[in-house]
Amino acid sequence: MMRKSPSPAAVEAWGRLIRVSRQLIEKTEDALKAGKLPPLAWYDVLHELAEAGEGGLRPFELIDRVLLAQYNVSRLLARLEADGLVERLAVADDGRGQTVRITADGRDMRRRIWSVYGKAIAELMGDQLSSKELEALATLLGRLRQPPITQ
Amino acid sequence: MMRKSPSPAAVEAWGRLIRVSRQLIEKTEDALKAGKLPPLAWYDVLHELAEAGEGGLRPFELIDRVLLAQYNVSRLLARLEADGLVERLAVADDGRGQTVRITADGRDMRRRIWSVYGKAIAELMGDQLSSKELEALATLLGRLRQPPITQ
DNA sequence: TCCATGTCGATGCACTTGCATCTATATGGA
DNA sequence: TCCATATAGATGCAAGTGCATCGACATGGA
Numbered sequence: 001m002m003r004k005s006p007s008p009a010a011v012e013a014w015g016r017l018i019r020v021s022r023q024l025i026e027k028t029e030d031a032l033k034a035g036k037l038p039p040l041a042w043y044d045v046l047h048e049l050a051e052a053g054e055g056g057l058r059p060f061e062l063i064d065r066v067l068l069a070q071y072n073v074s075r076l077l078a079r080l081e082a083d084g085l086v087e088r089l090a091v092a093d094d095g096r097g098q099t100v101r102i103t104a105d106g107r108d109m110r111r112r113i114w115s116v117y118g119k120a121i122a123e124l125m126g127d128q129l130s131s132k133e134l135e136a137l138a139t140l141l142g143r144l145r146q147p148p149i150t151q
Numbered sequence: 152m153m154r155k156s157p158s159p160a161a162v163e164a165w166g167r168l169i170r171v172s173r174q175l176i177e178k179t180e181d182a183l184k185a186g187k188l189p190p191l192a193w194y195d196v197l198h199e200l201a202e203a204g205e206g207g208l209r210p211f212e213l214i215d216r217v218l219l220a221q222y223n224v225s226r227l228l229a230r231l232e233a234d235g236l237v238e239r240l241a242v243a244d245d246g247r248g249q250t251v252r253i254t255a256d257g258r259d260m261r262r263r264i265w266s267v268y269g270k271a272i273a274e275l276m277g278d279q280l281s282s283k284e285l286e287a288l289a290t291l292l293g294r295l296r297q298p299p300i301t302q
Numbered sequence: 303t304c305c306a307t308g309t310c311g312a313t314g315c316a317c318t319t320g321c322a323t324c325t326a327t328a329t330g331g332a
Numbered sequence: 333t334c335c336a337t338a339t340a341g342a343t344g345c346a347a348g349t350g351c352a353t354c355g356a357c358a359t360g361g362a
Contacts, residue, residue, distance in 0.1 A: 004270040009285040010277030016292035021172035022218055023297055060340065067173055074342055096327045096340040119155040126161030128294050134160040137291045141167035143279050146174055225312055247310040247357045
């Protein structure tokens with residue numbers, strides 16, 4: 001039973017959004033692999049931890065920021081730690097928890113990933129649209145967020 | 152070494168594109184799971200096969216259309232066949248190949264998935280933007296495709 | 303005709319993800 | 333204080349993915 005039909009314009013925009021995002025991510029991942037660098041998810045986590053500074057972040061704080069499932073963050077952090085890119089510290093006032101902090105090697109890795117990632121963004125996004133268009137795109141996408149941004 | 156830096160506007164648009172597409176896909180997949188329906192990739196393949204009609208499609212034709220890797224299509228078709236949603240036929244003039252055709256059950260499954268998927272598109276995309284905005288979004292996204300659409 | 307090369311599709315293996323659940327600690331109310 | 337419930341994070345197992353490679357057949361040139 002069809003509960004609610006989308007307009008053709010909505011279907012067209014949806015299809016392009018899905019396809020374009022997949023294409024762009026795939027191209028970026030390919031560029032990272034070509035540079036023997038880890039995947040985008042590693043960048044996201046390292047980026048958040050770098051922003052957080054010396055205080056680090058609790059894993060559950062990371063989860064909201066990077067849109068990854070809890071078990072994914074848990075395992076990703078284990079890999080990052082194994083590679084010496086982050087360190088886990090016990091947290092004083094909560095015996096269940098830990099604080100994750102980026103290491104010097106982690107900051108370095110973040111920079112190396114960004115040198116490829118940033119270039120991909122510049123080529124795949126920046127070079128294709130004018131700054132007015134980039135702004136318009138960001139605004140439209142903001143309206144699709146849950147909850148939407150009304151700016 | 153940083154080879155090329157993206158503009159802040161490009162980074163902002165990129166970030167929103169990645170996050171929004173992930174959110175929308177996740178919400179849609181959740182809705183499908185809630186309805187005990189298979190994932191979106193199944194819909195894509197069933198949709199293409201339904202469009203192709205009685206003649207069916209060769210797996211390699213499917214690969215271009217659905218943006219999946221060859222081994223993924225191979226395995227997905229095996230699952231679809233196991234569920235009786237598609238059938239594989241030997242093709243006369245190429246002994247390596249096969250033709251894949253959607254079955255009646257497959258068409259039925261496609262409709263059932265669409266009843267949830269279409270509703271998700273309507274709510275997550277159609278309800279958030281006006282038709283002018285949907286068109287603008289589709290145009291901007293078209294410019295990001297590789298190769299870009301200049302319409 | 304023969305063979306080198308290319309294309310179609312499948313698959314073994316390692317790794318990642320999803321799901322459910324587990325352990326450990328925290329919290330709040332009786 | 334004790335216990336029920338909630339939260340932080342890890343993990344066993346099944347399923348899916350990525351990579352490399354394989355076998356089968358096709359194609360074109362010598």
